[in-house]
Amino acid sequence: MKSFPLILATSLLSISAAVAQQKPATTTTTTTRPSASSTATAVERDLRIFADWVSDKVSRTADDIARETPKVAEEFDRQSRRIDKAVDSLTVEGKREYSIQKKRYSAWSARQDSLDRAARQPETAQQSQDRLLGEKVVLGRARATELPDLYARFIETTRTQRRNWTATDWSNASAVLSRLNARYDQVREQLPLEERVRIRSWQGEFRTLEKARDVKGVMAE
The missing domain is CATH 1.20.58 (Methane Monooxygenase Hydroxylase; Chain G, domain 1)
Incomplete structure (x- = not known):
């Protein structure tokens, strides 16, 4: 026959196990933060x-x-x-x-x-010419040997700046080219054929770029 203390201990253990089974599990809430x-x-x-x-x-x-x-x-x-x-x-x-x-x-x-x-503050004709040629020049007195370099500067400025040009800028550039061409016609016989061919090429390039700009404007409209 079991002793009373042993019976009591066994009963207490059974009660504790039953309570543990009935106790709800503790849930932990975590806050998710952006990693x-x-x-x-x-x-x-x-x-x-x-x-x-x-x-x-x-x-x-x-x-x-x-x-x-x-x-x-x-x-x-x-x-x-x-x-x-x-x-x-x-x-x-x-x-x-x-x-x-x-x-x-x-x-x-x-x-x-x-x-x-x-x-x-619109540019004057002289300011436009100075900007396009990169220096102050009196085209009416420019030497024949200076013209290839002046044309080269003019077309390089056109290539690099034309995308930001307004209609006024194009008009000013065309006027500068006309003055260049007028001086060229006066002294071209003093230039070798090679230089004349280069100048003719630059003249044509400007007109091509100018026409491309006009076509773009028409399409935009």
Whole structure:
């Protein structure tokens, strides 16, 4: 026959086991926070969007972008602020790319401001000529040997700046070319055939670029 203490201990153990089975399991609630990797992915996506946006804007002409300038500046501020908040999550390459894109936009924006100021203060004929030729020249007294270099400067300026030219800029450039051509007709016999061929080529290139600009304007309308 079992002793009373043993029976009591056995009963207590049974009661404890029953209570443990009935006690509901404790649940732990955790708060999910964005991981560093998800933040990095988001800011990298924002950087790609920003880079595409900058490329689109800097490739457009002054005429196309002039009426949108205030909105463009606001959009730049919005996108850059968004990236700035998580810029530390970018890789070294990402930070470098972000810096490059901001510099591209800054240079483009400064150029737009310069063009706007120029539009408010139209160039004189002499100023246009000086800008297109890269120096002050009295074309009526230019030597024959100077003309190939003057034509070369003129066409190089046209190639590099024409995408931002207005109708007035094209008109001014055409007038400068006419003055160059007038002097060329006076002294061309003093030039070797090779130089005359080069000058004829540059004359034709300008007219081709000018016509291409006119065609683009008609299609835009």
